[in-house]
Amino acid sequence: MRIGLIGTGRIGAFHAEALTALPAVDRLVLHDAVEQQARELAGKLGAEHAGDLDAMLASGLDGVVIAAPTAAHADLVRAAAAAGVPVFCEKPIAATLAGTRVLLTDLAACGVPLQVGFQRRFDAGYAALRDAVAAGELGRLHIVRACTADPAPPSAGYLRLSGGIFRDCAVHDFDIVRWVTGREVVEVSATGANRGDASFAAADDVDTAVAVLTLDDGTLVSCTATRYNGAGYDVRMEVAGSLGTLATGFDARTPLRTTAGGPPPGPARHDGFLSRFRAAYVAELTAFTEVAAGLRPSPCTGADALAALLVAEAADRSRRTGRPVRVEEAGPEAG
Numbered sequence: 001m002r003i004g005l006i007g008t009g010r011i012g013a014f015h016a017e018a019l020t021a022l023p024a025v026d027r028l029v030l031h032d033a034v035e036q037q038a039r040e041l042a043g044k045l046g047a048e049h050a051g052d053l054d055a056m057l058a059s060g061l062d063g064v065v066i067a068a069p070t071a072a073h074a075d076l077v078r079a080a081a082a083a084g085v086p087v088f089c090e091k092p093i094a095a096t097l098a099g100t101r102v103l104l105t106d107l108a109a110c111g112v113p114l115q116v117g118f119q120r121r122f123d124a125g126y127a128a129l130r131d132a133v134a135a136g137e138l139g140r141l142h143i144v145r146a147c148t149a150d151p152a153p154p155s156a157g158y159l160r161l162s163g164g165i166f167r168d169c170a171v172h173d174f175d176i177v178r179w180v181t182g183r184e185v186v187e188v189s190a191t192g193a194n195r196g197d198a199s200f201a202a203a204d205d206v207d208t209a210v211a212v213l214t215l216d217d218g219t220l221v222s223c224t225a226t227r228y229n230g231a232g233y234d235v236r237m238e239v240a241g242s243l244g245t246l247a248t249g250f251d252a253r254t255p256l257r258t259t260a261g262g263p264p265p266g267p268a269r270h271d272g273f274l275s276r277f278r279a280a281y282v283a284e285l286t287a288f289t290e291v292a293a294g295l296r297p298s299p300c301t302g303a304d305a306l307a308a309l310l311v312a313e314a315a316d317r318s319r320r321t322g323r324p325v326r327v328e329e330a331g332p333e334a335g
Contacts, residue, residue, distance in 0.1 A: 001025050001026055001062045001063070001289060001292065001293065002060065003028055003061065004028075004050070004056055004065070004085070005067065006067065006068050007067035007068030008032040009037075012032070013041055014281065015067050016028065016030060016045055016047065017045065022282075024289040024290075024293070027047075028045065029049070029050050029056055029061065030042045030047050031051070031053055031056050032068075033068070035051050054079070058083055062292050064087055064088070065285070066088065070095055070162075073089055073093055073095070074095070077089050077114065078103060078107075081110040084112060085112065086114075088284075088288040090116075091172075091305060091308075093302060093305050097309055097313055100309055113292070113298050114301065114302050115284075115287070115301075118176070118304070119277050120176045120280065121176065121284070122279075122299075123248070123279070124279070124280075125237075126176055126237065129180045130182075132239070133180060133241075138244050138245070138246060139241040141240070141241045143220055143222075143240040144180075144181065144237065144239050145221075145237065146177060147234060148223075148224070148226075149226050149229035149234040150169070150228075150233060151230060151255075151272065152227070153197060153199075153200070153227040153228065154227070155199075156197075156199035156202070159203040165192065165227070167312040170315065173225070174223065174308045174315075175305075177221050178304070178307060178308065179304075180239065183215040184327075185221075185327055187214040187314075188213055188325050188327065189212045190210065190211040190212070192206030192207075193207070193208050194208075195228075196228050200227075206319070207228055208227070209225045211225075211315045211318070231256075232269035232271060233271060233273065234249075235273075235276055236249030253268055253270050310330050311327055311330075314327045314329065317330055
């Protein structure tokens with residue numbers, strides 16, 4: 001299988017290394033707007049390098065992985081689909097809600113499969129939560145708690161283009177809540193605060209946020225997100241039901257201490273998403289090779305990306321207006 005990869009920054013370089021190790025991938029072709037960066041990584045990995053994007057997409061690829069900057073995602077997905085190449089794209093697939101909808105309409109006309117990069121769906125802990133919920137092991141769900149905490153804030157330049165904490169950060173929680181529970185979010189109440197760097201306020205964003213989601217069966221969900229968790233990268237979920245509670249994200253590397261006298265976290269705490277979700281990233285790329293080969297449908301579709309983005313839009317609107325927002329309100333022309 002010959003796979004193309006567009007974008008050789010931090011996540012792109014990781015994907016390139018993972019792809020070269022997959023048995024299904026015989027040849028890897030790298031492209032980046034910064035040509036020298038792609039050329040150097042290709043030399044390091046023994047991969048091919050393509051300076052011309054259109055020529056690369058027309059060269060008989062079996063699939064393409066898009067890890068370029070967000071602003072380029074929609075155009076790159078559209079170009080790959082027009083060339084008939086199955087696509088894996090990191091979230092978001094487009095910078096706005098309106099752009100996402102237009103892109104999905106265009107893709108439906110092409111009939112090319114799209115897999116979106118919500119890697120938590122491929123983490124063993126989250127998968128175990130989903131299986132337990134589906135099997136009824138926890139009984140009737142009543143509370144879900146999701147936490148995403150970055151150890152340090154991104155740059156001011158990144159913040160200006162990120163879309164805000166709900167679209168950039170908490171959207172992973174919104175997606176995984178849908179996936180684990182099998183339910184849809186119908187209403188959001190959200191708030192946020194700025195107690196850190198002034199760059200957040202300058203970007204019309206917040207550095208810490210809380211969103212309370214109501215699911216379509218009445219289950220309540222709390223999602224917390226912060227850019228300032230100096231102890232380390234912390235991503236967890238708890239699912240509580242009438243028969244029990246199950247959690248994921250607690251191990252020796254979780255940056256969390258207890259007053260009950262238990263052991264403190266180990267010295268090798270998670271320093272970021274690549275550390276915490278390394279195995280999940282490999283698993284999702286493995287799944288994409290199967291999608292590209294026609295062996296399975298996409299496990300994370302454009303419709304899934306749109307659903308998570310709608311929740312993020314509702315959360316952002318709730319934070320700004322100070323009132324609960326129905327997800328259906330976030331839909332019309334909110335992008």
